[in-house]
Amino acid sequence: MKQIFSGVYKKGNNLYTKGKNLEEWNPYKSKPAAAILNGLQNFLVKKGQKILYLGAAHGTTISHFSNIVGEKGIIYGVEVSDKIILKLIDKVRKKKNIVPILEDARFPENYGWIGKVDLVYEDIAQRDQVQILKRNKVFLKEKGIILIALKAKAIDSVREVKEIYREVIEELSKDFEIIETIDLEPYEHDHLFIVGRMK
Template sequence: MKQTKFHGVFEKRQGKRKQILTKNIAPGKIVYDEKLIRDKGEEYRTWDPRKSKLAAAILKGVKEIGIRPGSVVLYLGASYGTTPSHVSDIVGKEGFVFALDFAPRVVRELVFVCEERKNMAPMMFDANQPQEYKKKIIRPVDVVYQDIAQREQAEIFLKNCERFLDKKGIGVLAVKARSVDVTKKPGAIFDQVKQKLEKHMIVIDFKRLDPYEKDHCIFICRRK
């Protein structure tokens, strides 16, 4: 087991194939169909890049994710908790993850994930209405991570970064091109999103996520 350039993210090679993992903050528990691997007395969870855009971005060589041990993360679009659970592993006991989703059925499942992870709290709110949950987040966060399949993805992301992101924080935006406009090519959509972001933030990295996630990309941003 080898530490990657990102603290809290590990790698293991199987021949030519590189597998990334996180150290399990809830030993013995799995969240989806990941495998548990023990190494030198520690338990790790395999991180599937086909089920997590953040894992895909790491394997595609993204230069920064902003998430490290002790980070406070606002995660927009937490869904069933697949990627948020790995973020929970990375930030560890000194960090915290606000895991937000709008769908009641999804949040019901997310609650069970959070019960096993004391550094992770479920929140049922609409990410497009940050004023509704501003009292839940009492200090600026180190990272705003967004993975929401809505047409106004960039606008929602910027709104939340403006309200919650620390001045030295990192914003991570996963974009699904087909959710923005099914009539345009993904590359054109990504360029359009980049232009919107650059009016308010500094884009420090961009990666398309093929072959793990078709027609998806990820932007890494800082505040201006």
């Protein structure tokens, strides 16, 4: 088994993160894992980081991020659905470094108490996904990192996927230096993983 990023291990074509135990990181259930297996060079989640996670959902990916940032890191997981956040709370109950937040990520002022973070991760399949991310950039430290799992068909179900990717990258480039983009096929259809840094 080989460590390929901070806290991320690979054996054959399988990925793992290590909390109290080694946990398999399934690329069909977690978009960062899909990006890494597709050759991502800049996976910038690291030990000790403070992370704002938009779209925490059922807790699969955030749980792996928790393993990576470790005890000295912290992750604020924003989820809009009260039903889903109950499942999230149940899944991450033993993870002391995850703070679930029941809020709409369109209104970052409602969780402004979190302060500045090193990294914002967004996985929100909504038409206004880019705008939501830009509203949350207020939390980023200088040269802070963004990771986005972009679902093209959520933005526009009719237009060409690559055209949507181009437009989104152009829009994000106004505020962020785009470091890397990775298509998530075959694990996720019509998804692009984007890594950027505040200008």
